[in-house]
Amino acid sequence: xxxxxxxxxxxxxxxxxxxxxxxxxxxxxxxxxxxxxxxxxxxxxxxxxxxxxxxxxxxxxxxxxxxxxxxxxxxxxxxxxxxxxxxxxxxxxxxxxxxxxxxxxxxxxxxxxxxxxxxxxxxxxxxxxxxxxxxxxxxxxxxxxxxxxxxxxxxxxxxxxxxxxxxxxxxxxxxxxxxxxxxxxxxxxxxxxxxxxxxxxxxxxxxxxxxxxxxxxxxxxxxxxxxxxxxxxxxxxxxxxxxxxxxxxxxxxxxxxxxxxxxxxxxxxxxxxxxxxxxxxxxxxxxxxxxxxxxxxxxxxxxxxxxxxxxxxxxxxxxxxxxxxxxxxxxxxxxxxxxxxxxxxxxxxxxxxxxxxxxxxxxxxxxxxxxxxxxxxxxxxxxxxxxxxxxxxxxxxxxxxxxxxxxxxxxxxxxxxxxxxxxxxxxxxxxxxxxxxxxxx
Numbered sequence: 001x002x003x004x005x006x007x008x009x010x011x012x013x014x015x016x017x018x019x020x021x022x023x024x025x026x027x028x029x030x031x032x033x034x035x036x037x038x039x040x041x042x043x044x045x046x047x048x049x050x051x052x053x054x055x056x057x058x059x060x061x062x063x064x065x066x067x068x069x070x071x072x073x074x075x076x077x078x079x080x081x082x083x084x085x086x087x088x089x090x091x092x093x094x095x096x097x098x099x100x101x102x103x104x105x106x107x108x109x110x111x112x113x114x115x116x117x118x119x120x121x122x123x124x125x126x127x128x129x130x131x132x133x134x135x136x137x138x139x140x141x142x143x144x145x146x147x148x149x150x151x152x153x154x155x156x157x158x159x160x161x162x163x164x165x166x167x168x169x170x171x172x173x174x175x176x177x178x179x180x181x182x183x184x185x186x187x188x189x190x191x192x193x194x195x196x197x198x199x200x201x202x203x204x205x206x207x208x209x210x211x212x213x214x215x216x217x218x219x220x221x222x223x224x225x226x227x228x229x230x231x232x233x234x235x236x237x238x239x240x241x242x243x244x245x246x247x248x249x250x251x252x253x254x255x256x257x258x259x260x261x262x263x264x265x266x267x268x269x270x271x272x273x274x275x276x277x278x279x280x281x282x283x284x285x286x287x288x289x290x291x292x293x294x295x296x297x298x299x300x301x302x303x304x305x306x307x308x309x310x311x312x313x314x315x316x317x318x319x320x321x322x323x324x325x326x327x328x329x330x331x332x333x334x335x336x337x338x339x340x341x342x343x344x345x346x347x348x349x350x351x352x353x354x355x356x357x358x359x360x361x362x363x364x365x366x367x368x369x370x371x372x373x374x375x376x377x378x379x380x381x382x383x384x385x386x387x388x389x390x391x392x393x394x395x396x397x398x399x400x401x402x403x404x405x406x407x408x409x410x411x412x413x414x415x416x417x418x419x420x421x422x423x424x425x426x427x428x429x430x431x432x433x434x435x436x437x438x439x440x441x
Contacts, residue, residue: 029061032325033087037073037310038145039066041278045345053332060325062089070095070310071396077315081105086315088322089329091144093310094132098218098393100313101140102438107314107323109330110138116327120334124352128304128378132389133311141311142330143351147273148305148374149199151294152280155287157268160185166269170294174239177248180268188250190243190269191261197402198308199271199293201228204236206306206387208296218391222435226398226427229420232296237409237416244410251410259283273308274374277347290370292377303387305377309348340364349374393434398427 038046043066050064067073070093080086092100100106113120122130122139129143153166161180167173177189193199205212210231215224243249250267252258262270263283270276271293280288295302312333314326332338339355342348344364350356356375359365365372381387392398405419405426414422 030059030319030321030325032060032062032089032322032329034062034064034089034091034312034329035067035073035077035087036064036091037067037070037093038091039068041282042145042346045342048345049333049338049342052338053329056332057328060328062325062329081315081317084317086317088315088318088326090313090315091310092141092313094307095395095399097132097140097311098391098395098434098438101135105316106140107316108135108138108140109142109312109314110134110140112314112323112327113330116324118327118331120331121352121354124354126349126351126353126356126375126378127383128387128389129307129349129351131383132307132391141313142334143309144312144333145275145309145346145348146307146311146351147275147309147348148307148378149193149203149271149293150274150290150370150373150377151292152262152270152272152276152288152290154186154262154265154268155289157185165289166291166294168292168294169297170236170239171297173294174243177243177269178246181246181248186266186268187247188261188267189248190250190271191258191267192240192244192249192251193258193270193272194252195273195308196240196271197399197406198306199273200240201233201236201402202390203293203306205231205233206304206389207293207302208232208299209303209384209386211386212390213392216385217389218393219385219388222393222431222438224392224431226424226431229417229424234416234420237406237420241409241416274349274371275309275347277371290373292373301381303381304379304383306387306389307378343371344368347371349378392431393438394430397430398423401426401430 036046046064050062054061067076074092074096077086077090125143129146133139133141133143151166157180158165161183163176167176180186180189202212205228212228213224213226215221218224240249250261252261258270259272259276259279261267263280265286293305312330314323336352336354336358339350339352340358343350343355343359350359402423405423408414409416409419
């Protein structure tokens with residue numbers, strides 16, 4: 001055997017032993033599986049978040065798995081839990097909060113972090129975000145990708161119509177949208193978002209301090225009942241109906257998304273999540289900007305808007321080591337530096353005041369002023385029972401009902417009042433079913 005061959009063989013053997021050693025080390029790490037609904041660019045950012053955590057320590061390996069949409073991820077988690085094949089962590093939208101809370105399948109995040117010796121200042125979390133996820137002074141889940149709706153606008157269109165920007169009230173904005181259309185600046189003054197119930201009805205109620213349901217919008221107990229058919233929501237939907245009839249407000253057709261209607265320059269305004277920053281920044285080839293959601297004339301002081309997005313839940317039935325790994329990962333996510341990075345990359349709001357202050361000190365919002373709108377809007381005023389948030393059982397079902405009923409308004413089959421009355425009646429039936437199922441919890 002020649003010297004070169006012996007050296008080469010030795011090198012290959014050493015390399016193989018090194019690979020085996022590395023593989024053994026990787027196997028020694030505790031695997032923590034996380035199912036999420038982040039895809040596209042957001043999925044890439046999640047992958048980087050996971051990689052950064054895994055590189056920061058040598059005890060745990062978080063493995064992120066995209067399970068499709070929020071609904072698909074939720075359904076997959078339920079099916080897997082029933083057969084004991086579920087992940088340690090799951091991302092679930094705020095709509096599923098009560099379902100997760102009363103499922104008997106979760107470990108409250110606050111209790112887990114305390115048991116694992118982590119100290120997180122829950123009082124530092126932005127109030128509307130923290131209030132939503134804290135139950136009996138303990139966080140049930142860790143807020144992750146939190147957002148709120150803001151008003152996006154085409155600054156070129158507004159200037160062409162003689163306006164510096166959108167008005168602060170719905171009444172004045174109404175005048176501007178009609179002027180933009182009548183002056184021929186745009187055939188579409190506003191694109192209707194698919195989640196308009198969240199932003200233009202629920203958010204509208206919160207900002208203007210209108211009651212949406214009894215029992216403090218569900219925070220007071222499962223006996224809550226919808227009452228939005230008796231408030232100014234009726235006038236808001238009538239305004240939307242008029243806009244649709246007059247071709248001021250456009251519903252995206254098949255094959256189109258409302259976001260594309262705005263980023264293409266076709267529509268002048270768009271009310272959507274602050275997380276739309278990724279799409280607008282990459283797709284809009286015009287002078288765009290964003291501002292606060294409008295409020296009603298006569299509203300003394302507009303309040304905070306409502307949150308959207310999702311949180312991270314820890315599931316039961318996993319080993320102590322896996323739960324310890326989940327706690328370490330959640331502690332990593334909650335750190336101000338991580339929160340600031342996540343917010344800067346995605347457009348979601350920093351969920352802690354410390355992260356917000358860090359971004360301020362680094363001048364992030366000076367370079368990206370529209371990124372600050374959401375956090376300022378969420379922290380505006382002192383939250384009331386009407387603006388604190390919306391906590392309803394099976395709210396996805398009620399959303400589906402409302403979409404169906406309001407579609408009958410857009411097509412002229414029902415009046416606004418008839419559709420909202422039907423939405424409340426059917427929605428309250430859903431609430432009573434949920435209350436019966438979870439009585440005593």
